[in-house]
Amino acid sequence: METQISLSNIQRSVWEGQLPLEIILAPAESRTFDQTDSYLISYPRLSYLPSLLPKLRAFFSSSLIDPNVQFNDGWFSFEGVPLKWHYPVGLLYDLYAGADPASKGTDITNEFLPWRLTVHFNDWPDEELVRLDPDGLVMNDAFINSVKEADFLRNGTAKGIMSLSKEDSSGLWKAVEGVDLPSFQRISNILLPPPSQSFRNIPIRIFLPLPPDSDSPSLKVVQSPLPPFIQASNLSASQSSAVKGSPSSQPQTMGTALHSLLPNLFPSRRTPVLAKPVLHGAVVPMSAPIEEVVRSSAYGDGWVYVVVRMMG
Amino acid sequence: MVAPSSTPGLSAFPFLTVKEFRHACCYFLDKIRQSEPPSGLGWSSIRLEEQGNGPILKISQEIDTVDVICDEDILEEPEDPQRSRLEALEDDPEALVRSADTSPRLRVEYDILLSPSYQVPTLYFTLRWGDSGGPVDRDTMYKYLVPEQYKKELMGVGVIGGISINYHPEHGTPAFFVHPCNTADAMMHIAGWQNLTPGRYLLIWFGLIGNCVSLQVPHEPFAKEVTQEPKVPQR
Numbered sequence: 001m002e003t004q005i006s007l008s009n010i011q012r013s014v015w016e017g018q019l020p021l022e023i024i025l026a027p028a029e030s031r032t033f034d035q036t037d038s039y040l041i042s043y044p045r046l047s048y049l050p051s052l053l054p055k056l057r058a059f060f061s062s063s064l065i066d067p068n069v070q071f072n073d074g075w076f077s078f079e080g081v082p083l084k085w086h087y088p089v090g091l092l093y094d095l096y097a098g099a100d101p102a103s104k105g106t107d108i109t110n111e112f113l114p115w116r117l118t119v120h121f122n123d124w125p126d127e128e129l130v131r132l133d134p135d136g137l138v139m140n141d142a143f144i145n146s147v148k149e150a151d152f153l154r155n156g157t158a159k160g161i162m163s164l165s166k167e168d169s170s171g172l173w174k175a176v177e178g179v180d181l182p183s184f185q186r187i188s189n190i191l192l193p194p195p196s197q198s199f200r201n202i203p204i205r206i207f208l209p210l211p212p213d214s215d216s217p218s219l220k221v222v223q224s225p226l227p228p229f230i231q232a233s234n235l236s237a238s239q240s241s242a243v244k245g246s247p248s249s250q251p252q253t254m255g256t257a258l259h260s261l262l263p264n265l266f267p268s269r270r271t272p273v274l275a276k277p278v279l280h281g282a283v284v285p286m287s288a289p290i291e292e293v294v295r296s297s298a299y300g301d302g303w304v305y306v307v308v309r310m311m312g
Numbered sequence: 313m314v315a316p317s318s319t320p321g322l323s324a325f326p327f328l329t330v331k332e333f334r335h336a337c338c339y340f341l342d343k344i345r346q347s348e349p350p351s352g353l354g355w356s357s358i359r360l361e362e363q364g365n366g367p368i369l370k371i372s373q374e375i376d377t378v379d380v381i382c383d384e385d386i387l388e389e390p391e392d393p394q395r396s397r398l399e400a401l402e403d404d405p406e407a408l409v410r411s412a413d414t415s416p417r418l419r420v421e422y423d424i425l426l427s428p429s430y431q432v433p434t435l436y437f438t439l440r441w442g443d444s445g446g447p448v449d450r451d452t453m454y455k456y457l458v459p460e461q462y463k464k465e466l467m468g469v470g471v472i473g474g475i476s477i478n479y480h481p482e483h484g485t486p487a488f489f490v491h492p493c494n495t496a497d498a499m500m501h502i503a504g505w506q507n508l509t510p511g512r513y514l515l516i517w518f519g520l521i522g523n524c525v526s527l528q529v530p531h532e533p534f535a536k537e538v539t540q541e542p543k544v545p546q547r
Contacts, residue, residue, distance in 0.1 A: 084479065084484075086478070086479070126446045126447050127446070127447070127486075128484075128485065128486070129486065130477050130478065130486045131486075138477065141476055142478060145476055145478065148493050149429040149430070149493075150429075152430055152493060153429050158494065158497075203429075218483065218484040218485075219484050220364060221365075221481070222364065222365065223365065223429070225431070
């Protein structure tokens with residue numbers, strides 16, 4: 001019960017997380033080149049960038065050289081890198097901004113904030129980004145696909161999300177778009193196995209560090225089925241799932257998961273030596289059981305996206 | 313005729329492990345390469361690539377759109393196909409030889425990889441006009457790649473139909489993909505009673521998923537030998 005309360009507290013903090021953004025219009029698209037006022041907003045970390053586009057299109061309306069562009073022509077870049085809009089903005093920040101993860105007691109102001117992004121309405125980078133549509137269907141579809149995948153991993157079948165009513169299915173997306181935690185919880189509780197019943201596999205993706213000075217930093221993502229419990233004996237050999245509560249099983253932690261997937265970057269299961277796992281701008285303790293991490297700190301699509309950051 | 317073999321071939325049917333998937337791909341590749349004359353229904357290449365999360369079976373195919381395009385279409389969208397066709401011709405030393413052929417060609421790159429979430433083979437694909445054109449949109453894809461009999465069914469499911477556009481899991485670039493979430497159930501229905509080998513699994517998968525996006529497996533190389541596939545080596 002206590003665990004349950006602290007997990008809900010963590011979830012609330014995660015959902016309350018905000019990121020200050022400063023968005024400028026691409027100078028080449030502005031009548032006043034780089035003299036256009038920027039758009040400032042404190043934006044939920046769990047939200048997706050395209051949801052800002054209608055407001056941005058209106059805000060920059062008088063500055064746009066091409067008055068015919070639609071809001072769904074809009075895309076974002078950071079230091080010249082087009083940002084994949086299907087990732088929540090908090091993840092994009094953890095991936096690209098280069099800021100050190102927060103730790104207890106550190107000043108929240110830093111040189112990386114506000115995060116300075118550029119919005120473009122022309123020259124969609126077709127080779128890099130999936131195009132958006134005015135009705136938001138493409139974005140909704142990408143979200144639901146991601147939800148389905150997480151659900152399949154948790155349950156071993158796609159029946160949960162399939163049996164979700166149409167109302168709840170679109171309600172889930174609306175709750176995430178509107179950062180409405182109570183509505184989100186109501187619907188995601190239909191999908192999640194109850195706390196007494198463990199997941200089959202943990203929906204978690206690991207993003208490897210971007211190589212410095214690379215021209216086209218394509219993201220390297222690692223994913224493999226990770227059961228919530230592993231054999232306590234002979235740790236190194238077994239990633240096979242173990243039955244919860246059996247004497248030989250122990251919870252899969254962030255440390256055991258990272259060590260099994262990336263032994264070179266994480267030679268120890270207990271201590272970060274060369275790299276550390278970052279989630280929602282903070283370092284995840286290596287001892288955290290990953291099922292609890294997902295139950296408390298998943299993004300709106302049910303996934304935990306961990307960014308690996310090199311130390312030193 | 314498929315006689316169930318005496319040894320079970322798959323450890324977690326209807327799912328595949330990475331090892332079984334690799335085995336199936338190698339088997340498939342060997343069969344295609346050994347066949348005489350080299351078959352492949354006009355595939356321009358087929359190869360196996362090892363990536364971070366496992367193997368990818370890559371098949372390229374050129375689709376001649378001459379049968380599909382009618383005058384009306386050319387009037388509707390004269391720019392892209394024709395322009396990129398011309399650009400392609402400019403750089404092509406053999407262009408004169410082929411100049412009689414004026415139909416724009418679509419180049420399709422199919423990537424088959426094992427979904428780490430669904431643990432079934434998953435099909436990602438991209439389409440371009442010629443070698444230099446940009447990626448085509450969803451409507452063009454449906455028009456030229458999805459046979460008439462599958463269109464209604466595919467367009468009627470999900471938020472935007474059974475074929476989504478998303479990011480290629482290895483390359484991070486936009487690609488179409490066929491939803492894999494029902495693949496395991498479908499394999500169960502089709503072949504649940506059989507003791508499938510990995511190679512046979514992949515062939516059935518091609519029939520299930522490939523056909524709806526014009527990825528057809530030649531029959532000949534596999535006609536006789538379905539029961540002679542070697543077992544997956546235990547490590």
